Amino acid sequence: MRKQLNTKEQWFANTEEEANKIVDEAKEEFPDEMIGHSIQQKSNKAGEYFLVKLDMKFNTPAGIMESELSNESEEDDWNEEETESTEETSTTEDDE
Structure with a gap:
């Protein structure tokens, strides 16, 4: 038997509003499974972006x-x- 226990997702967003929307949608879809999140503002030579990390625990x-x-x-x-x-x-x- 194989069962997934947890997962960590990373999402890219152009704006802070998009990043917050990703977190809000995850909270709605997985209210009991989402155990943490973070939004980090990053930059590189192409510009600025937001990195969204979601931690989910299923069992x-x-x-x-x-x-x-x-x-x-x-x-x-x-x-x-x-x-x-x-x-x-x-x-x-x-x-x-």
Whole structure:
């Protein structure tokens, strides 16, 4: 099994307004996953720009393992219920 735990994104923006818009859209789309961001004003020989960095955290190893354990226990409960109802049916058939 492979599951993504976190990601770091970098975005380019020409203006500070564009940079803020990138952050706002990420906050709307991933409100629980976004754990940090930064906007840095940079420059090079071609001019100035803004570098936007977004840090996203989707899960933790413990969280994945716990969800897998709860899924397995739900399947076990379902299988036990199915087995019990099958045993009751076969018992009544044998009695006749």
